[in-house]
Amino acid sequence: MSDTHNRKPFDSADAQHAFRAPLPDADVLLHAGDLTGSGKRHEHQAQVEMFMEHPAELKVVIPGNHDITLDEPYYNSHPWKHGTPQDLVAIREMYSGPKARQAGIVLMKEGIQSFQLKNGAKFTLYASAYQPEFCDWAFAYKRTEDRFNPPSAVERLLGQGPANPIPSHPHIDIMVTHGPPFGIMDSVVGFGARMNASAGCQHLLRAVKRCKPRIHAFGHIHEGWGAKRMKWASDERADGEDQLIPIVVDRGEILERRGAFIDISSSGSSQLQWGQETLFVNASIMDVRYHPRNAPWVVDLELPRG
Template sequence: MEPPAKSQTVKTRIIIMSDTHNQKPFDSSDAKHAFRSPLPDADVLLHAGDLTGSGKRHEHQAQVEMFMEHPAELKVVIPGNHDITLDEPYYNSHPWKHSTPQDLVAIKEMYSGPKARQAGIVLIKEGIQSFQLKNGAKFTLYASAYQPEFCDWAFAYKRSEDRFNPSSAVQQLLGQGPANPIPSHPHIDIMVTHGPPFGIMDSVVGFGARMNASAGCQHLLRAVKRCKPRIHAFGHIHEGWGAKRMKWASGESADGEDQLIPVVVDRDEVLERRGAFIDISSSGGSQLQWGQETLFVNASIMDVRYNPRNAPWVVDLELPGG
């Protein structure tokens, strides 16, 4: 009997960004900034939140225009803690955060109306969604705008709350537990969360009374270990811009421990190419092994001083074929 054929995969390019905070790409002539027009082409664009500075309508409009100008057929966007007008309960309970009332319905329409749909824009606050691309690739994505409470902003939860891992049988009987837990491997190809998992590109200078403390979520770390997606993209922590490749202990790690390996990029090349490029596809020389590895990407465009000094990440990878 012949062995079953290997499942077909399709090389797909994804451009990832986060924490643009109302910043559109600089003019193409501005060679000092990697975040400049035209942004690198891709099949899919991911934005991991903090689209705006404080959720004002004109700020959202600037970001939607940026998405519409990009040629990617699919643009998956999640909000972040600064996008307060996309978290209606928070917005209504924090009037001191918005001196000028905003039209929440009009803002939502920017991301979900006919023009947005025609441009391939999909806004997800939290949940799972599957997509089929024109190149034949298909993938399932988990997204969440929520992150541990941080300076009293939107989409926050208490650090003791676990909204990412399945509840116990008793909790389920009581109707407790998370509304959108992250499934275990192999159900999710890509994760996009605004906040990072604990200990992975989440170090914040002067967080609370400590210096260089981890601001990420312990529960999210447990969930991503179960899920083992191909990519986990996030932002929120501007200081953490970068990419790291995790070799999970259950995979080929020799010493029985997870191995987190930084991805090294040439800053001059990043500036020239307007992006930090990573090839983990079959033609890249070091193909990512799904279930054994995950590529973590902190794609914050802003640095710690809210200067747009960072570049988007551009990842080539294999996705399942239709």
């Protein structure tokens, strides 16, 4: 899930919302950022409580542009966005202290980390809280900046290039970024000079094409909620083009099961072919009006054993 913006699940009796307690079971819970409305301590506390209540043994969490107190350079340079000054150390401790570690919470801002679950499954995850500059919020970069792809030979000689480039296939199983790649569930009504323009990142799209993870989860663009399956172009394909196929879900079933379920394991009807396909998920819980009308996504997939 993503973009909960300080909201916890509705009461279990509220059958009008899929985002209600208890959240669906899972081995791993992923949150793709915008935990809060404006990074206040009580907002973070509400989200950490939600994670602690979930039975997943691992909860990987990244910040988003609204989580300004987790981007300390930004927070310190934008005092007019503070309101009441916040205790940055205490907020950081919520996600990294002993209680958080015991609950399986792992906060990542940008980089790569490998995990092994109790059942023996292992995976490597790339995370990035950063997205193209958007209304002067946190974790932003200029659209001309490429922070996801390896530097050119000249950039290497000059000591330039991104600090955490995304490696090529087959090194990453799962990608979690706050912002979407360009053209994939990233359409924003009235963004820039055009209606329904793409707000995603071109550089991130190039990187995910190289990386070809099993899953790329993101949020940020509330109206983009959904899932699509990319069949990457190959030499064997006559058309030579990538094919992006929407995942069709039943809204009634989503309400009943409190989530949108996808099975891309060998037990499902259409197993994901790693290296040939990627499942993209825009997991925003909030809709465009900041109402929590969207459902969490629950994905069944197979991972290698350690």
